Amino acid sequence: MDAAFWHDKWERGVTGFHLDHINPYLAAHWHQLKLPAQAPVLVPLCGKSLDLAYLAGEGHPVLGIELNTLAVESLFASLGAVPEPKPDGALRRYQWDEVAVLQGDLFQVMPEQAAHCTAFYDRAALIALPEAMRSRYVAKLAELMKPGAVGLLVTLDYPQESMAGPPFAVSEQEVMARLTPHFEVEPLASHDVLADNPRFVAKGVPWLKEQVYRLVRR
Numbered sequence: 001m002d003a004a005f006w007h008d009k010w011e012r013g014v015t016g017f018h019l020d021h022i023n024p025y026l027a028a029h030w031h032q033l034k035l036p037a038q039a040p041v042l043v044p045l046c047g048k049s050l051d052l053a054y055l056a057g058e059g060h061p062v063l064g065i066e067l068n069t070l071a072v073e074s075l076f077a078s079l080g081a082v083p084e085p086k087p088d089g090a091l092r093r094y095q096w097d098e099v100a101v102l103q104g105d106l107f108q109v110m111p112e113q114a115a116h117c118t119a120f121y122d123r124a125a126l127i128a129l130p131e132a133m134r135s136r137y138v139a140k141l142a143e144l145m146k147p148g149a150v151g152l153l154v155t156l157d158y159p160q161e162s163m164a165g166p167p168f169a170v171s172e173q174e175v176m177a178r179l180t181p182h183f184e185v186e187p188l189a190s191h192d193v194l195a196d197n198p199r200f201v202a203k204g205v206p207w208l209k210e211q212v213y214r215l216v217r218r
């Protein structure tokens with residue numbers, strides 16, 4: 001899944017991952033993280049997710065990271081804003097009120113660009129990446145988050161052989177194996193969601209789970 005893959009999706013409007021509402025697991029579990037008010041939140045691979053507005057509405061300064069300019073512009077349009085991007089390291093920074101997005105490649109973000117973030121939120125970031133990139137992603141998240149940083153992770157699991165990703169299946173076993181070297185991992189919830197996802201049913205996926213974890217950077 002290189003940059004061209006994602007740019008093509010955005011240009012063709014093939015963005016089935018985007019929700020036109022706040023992610024229900026974010027709304028249900030964010031307060032369980034017991035974060036200090038106004039803890040800045042990093043949202044890697046943020047797309048044009050409305051979840052950034054939710055987090056900002058909860059009092060958190062938000063820093064999204066997103067490759068695609070159309071996605072970033074749509075995100076700010078949904079906030080009624082048209083910020084001018086400014087160069088920021090190898091990326092471009094868009095800022096409106098408490099919401100900032102670095103447009104560019106997550107793997108080019110330098111630790112100092114996210115150093116203020118003490119919390120993070122991953123929905124459809126880890127599971128957007130093929131297996132080989134998932135280790136790189138976890139290492140990057142660990143590099144950007146200081147010890148004590150707290151995050152919410154939402155994953156999907158299904159028999160990978162029944163469908164080609166993305167989204168990729170990431171089992172609880174994989175979450176534990178990949179993340180525990182860097183993070184304490186606490187499973188918070190697991191839901192059978194096949195019936196709510198006709199796109200997966202149509203592809204013959206026999207079961208589908210969404211899982212939610214609380215992570216703390218060691």
Ligand SMILES: C[S@@+](CC[C@H](N)C(=O)[O-])C[C@H]1O[C@@H](n2cnc3c(N)ncnc32)[C@H](O)[C@@H]1O
Nearest residue numbers: 006017045046047049066067105106123124128
């Ligand atoms: C599956 S979407 C999820 C978007 C968002 N988290 C949501 O819940 O709607 C993955 C997003 O990651 C972006 N992306 C993929 N690789 C990236 C990278 N290396 N750096 C920054 N963004 C990336 C894609 O453009 C896409 O918008």
